[in-house]
Amino acid sequence: xxxxxxxxxxxxxxxxxxxxxxxxxxxxxxxxxxxxxxAIAEAGIDPAARIDLYVKYxxxxxxxxxxxxxxxxxxxxxxxxxxxxxxxxxxxELASNLDEYGGRKADLRKSLKPLNESIARWxxxxxxxxxDPTYEISRNDSTDSVSDLADQAKKLTADQExxxxxxxxxxxxxxxxxE
Numbered sequence: 136x137x138x139x140x141x142x143x144x145x146x147x148x149x150x151x152x153x154x155x156x157x158x159x160x161x162x163x164x165x166x167x168x169x170x171x172x173x174a175i176a177e178a179g180i181d182p183a184a185r186i187d188l189y190v191k192y193x194x195x196x197x198x199x200x201x202x203x204x205x206x207x208x209x210x211x212x213x214x215x216x217x218x219x220x221x222x223x224x225x226x227x228e229l230a231s232n233l234d235e236y237g238g239r240k241a242d243l244r245k246s247l248k249p250l251n252e253s254i255a256r257w258x259x260x261x262x263x264x265x266x267d268p269t270y271e272i273s274r275n276d277s278t279d280s281v282s283d284l285a286d287q288a289k290k291l292t293a294d295q296e297x298x299x300x301x302x303x304x305x306x307x308x309x310x311x312x313x314e
Contacts, residue, residue, distance in 0.1 A: 166221035166228075167192060182232075182241040189229040190246070190253050196222045197253075201260050212269030219273035222257075226280040230287055237291045240298060247292045254285045 167175070171192055178184040200218050203211055236243055261278050264270070 166196075166224045182236040182239075183243055183246045185232060186229070186236070186243060186246040186250065189225065189232065190250050193222065193225050193229065193257065194253055196225060197257050197260050200264070204264060212267050215264070215267070216270035216273045219270055219277045223273065223277045223280045226277070226284055230280075230284050233284075233287055233291055237294065240302075242295070242299065243291065244295050244299065247288060247295065250288050251285075251292065254281060254288060257281050258285070 165172070171188075175185055175188050178188055196218060200215060200222065203215050203218065233243070258278075258281055261274060261281060264274055
């Protein structure tokens with residue numbers, strides 16, 4: 136049995152080991168502004184509009200990263216690292232939305248075409264980043280996330296085309312309706 140005198144020391148050790156993770160999590164900014172979060176929440180009832188908003192915000196992030204590439208300033212590496220982390224987080228949120236709406240058989244075909252075009256653009260921007268150890272891990276994470284999203288979007292596009300070819304009356308639906 137644990138000695139009760141050791142319990143406060145054990146609690147102190149445990150709390151100290153979790154403190155850095157909690158501090159880092161608390162200080163990391165949201166990848167979206169409050170207005171962007173509200174717009175996505177409002178579009179929650181329209182899957183295609185929600186996907187379109189994510190693509191729009193990701194394109195804005197990609198443009199910011201692209202604009203930072205030629206800057207010679209010393210803090211550029213940290214700024215790119217932050218932008219890449221936010222970019223990856225948004226990619227992951229978009230992927231989760233695609234899983235959710237794809238599983239519900241929501242008609243996303245109109246949104247998938249611009250998404251696929253944007254993915255190719257994002258991959259080009261990420262490949263154009265110069266080597267820099269400051270953001271190497273974030274760049275690799277972003278590259279992997281975009282690659283996974285590209286595979287997911289291609290598969291979803293094929294699945295949607297097949298599904299809506301067989302279910303012509305379901306065109307434009309937001310979720311699968313039982314027949």
